[in-house]
Amino acid sequence: MVSIQKYAFATVLFISTVLPCFAAESNITASSPVVIDYFYEAGCADCFRVKNQVMPDLQERFEGFFTINNYDVGVKSNVIRLATYQEKLNIVSNKPVMMVVDYKYVFNGFDAIKANLLKQMDECIAERQETGWKAPEVIEIRDGAVADKLEKFTEPIVMTAGFLDGLNPCAIASLVFFMSLLAVAKVKGRGLMLMGISFCLASFLTYTALGFGLLRTLHLFSGFPMMRHIIDIGMIAVLGIFALMSFRDAYRYRMTGNPNDVALQLPEGIKRRIHAIMKEGISVRSLVVGGIVIGVLVTALESVCTGQMYVPTLVVMAKSGMSKAWGYLLLYNLMFILPLVVVFILTYFGLRTPTLLEWSKKNVVVSKVLLGSFFLVLAVLVMML
Template identity: 30%
Template sequence: MRRFLRSILWLPILLALVAFIAPSIWAQSPTPTPKASPSPGGVVRGYLFYSPFCPHCKKVISETLPAFKKKYGKQLEITLLDARDPSNYAFLLAIEEQAKVPPQYRGVPFLVIGHHILIGELDIKEHLEEVIEYYLQQGGVDYLIPPDAIKKIFAPPTPTPTPSGVKATPTPLPLIHIAYFYTTGCNECEQAYYDLEYLKSQYPTLRIHYFDVQKDAPLWEWLGEKNHIPANKRLTTPAVFIGDDYLLGRDVNYENLEALVKKYQAKGAEPFWENWDREEALNSILNRFRSLGPLTVALAGLVDGLNPCAFATLIFFISYLALTGRKGWEVLAVGAAFALGVFFTYLGIGFGFLKALQSIPSLQKLSKVIYALTAVLCFALAAGNISDFVKVRKGNPEKMSLRMPIRLRRVVNRIVRQSMQVRYLVPISLITGLLISLIEFTCTGQVYLPTIIFMMGVPEMRGKATLYLMEYNLLFILPLVLIFVGAFFGTSSGQLSKLLNRHMVTIKAATAFLFLCLGAWLVYAVLIQ
């Protein structure tokens, strides 16, 4: 998350609010009216709201702040405020509300110095020095509120004593049960967690039931069916279900949550999901698994396996096998080793790319950008394949634009020639498949990576990403396996070359169609988010 807010207008409002809520506290304070004024001795003072479970907070606390503390010494004083503490969180909410921080930028680490707010590890790292220098030139800046006064001002409400000094017994209110679904590592989910925990401190009858969407997807599906939630929005996180209402994604914020809690405060909300129909939910998920998603992945893998880049290498490989006198079962053994090398290489690349995407801290926030950029790439590749389709139809396949560069093609051919000159051909073929796959990825990866983005965009497919990567890569090596089987039965490289040329138009048309479908779906994913 990266956002640099310079907000001056919100400060007087916040200070007026604080003065209104706790006049007695400020009457006892050495400074009767709180304000962001120059600090005695030219010290820059501020707060860092953090969570011990937030990796970005840990980096800021252990690396960024110590570096600035070392540089500025006693001129810098940052007080750490644990966002899990109800008083600290109430203070944070007040700042966010008055500064009108957009929902997508809420979260920790959250640094406040004077009139400036820095949100997120990158923002703090890149702009903290600028803020410190600004206030040092002003003679320093004091805390908006002394840290030891925060708990007094923003303490949770307590029952009001009766005139006799005995606490009034409030009328018992029914319990309000909330089902909250989260994903580990999701920033929005973490923010929703803090909101819910703070609400618990404000509304004692609130009971929150936490569900990991990876483990409790069937329950989410059942709730989605019960609430008539569109299929493309199911398994979204964060998600909250209470009574007959629900909130999804960015709608899960403090204001909306509190509004729902107030709605059910008098009548309560039962944990209606306790008797849910697991079988019904599983059937619903299975029915949607049988829809377009898996078919698209299978089609993408097969089309990628028929890619002219990969096909040309296979033809050269087969011709060199024949030239060196390899035939029969030796061809099958070499082919199996080569295919395994290709399979495991592409599977490894797929897992690596998938993990890289999943490790992005703000993946859900960036998803629109990622999908939009990938959609543009898909449409560009579709246009390139349509252009190649026209060139092949006109009898000019050598003019195709989407093909492996000649320099890389020569490297591949050299690897094939050298691999045929060794004694232990089968294990060397495994390594050859690995090396050639890495080189060819500049060409074949055009389909693979957008397909992984597609899988990440379909909620039902995220949890089964490993299976879909296996499916894709099995379909990818299927043409390769069939070619080696054909070579075993006597199919020559010349016949394979003719087969490729004969069906080049079809392959290009299918590839263009695939990219158009992926691009269209990604545009749809951007629009519905």
């Protein structure tokens, strides 16, 4: 009888003390499960490793104690979320997989997830049993997060685009011809410097004026969302085509060394017109006037080729707002004429035309690869901004 009473007392004690703890834990975790935000790239190797090596253990040990939100970063809205998390949590590295627990504990990459996720789950569940525990603060998602993040890169991208445009084989080929004419005409010393300054200044002002007009046009279209969307889609498609053509040009020129195998170049008719303008400009009595005439007309004609980089970059500039776009326009054109300025300075100090010609030939493949790569970068920017 005493034994039965002892068992009865133990049972009552267990029911009154231990079971309420389990019930309390169950109620807390049911009403406030641990939140796991899982960012991944569809089809990545680490994604399969997480699925096969982490998820089964997570499910087995903590079923009912957590909720998981899956975010494929191939979806634009999820990229916006990821960018917001990176900004709020100071995440600087990018991995194919990432988990954020309770909006504050970050595990970036498979190794970090494998080593720390389950331990963190134990800690988060334990925290929920403490008196005064408060639910984690949800990270608010801003639609402009990606645009804000990409905006930081706009200035260096504009600078790089302008410099690459100045190294465009279209512009370099004309410059080499111009330098050879100056050498034949024995223009050197002070005369060369006057011609160079006037030519570079005229080129800068002409290209800036062309960009100003295009920016104004893009600004007018900004009030029509459908038109803006059509421009973006068309620009992305054109940039993709230009990238492929640039890579093909690089490959074909490297194989043959024949300039005629390059597709993205000035038409022969425009080349002949440019050469004629340069010859006429050098014959003008005033070197300054000749430099200005050559700079204006040649830059305008070359824009048929150099515009491949210019126009898409202007679209990116316009997305930054017109107040910033004007500054970017000037920055782009300063970088565009930088190679011209450097060549004139080197020529003034003794650079010979054959050396410049040899460099220009070696520059074709590299510049085409760089241009093709940058076309792809611009396509991504146009799509994301």
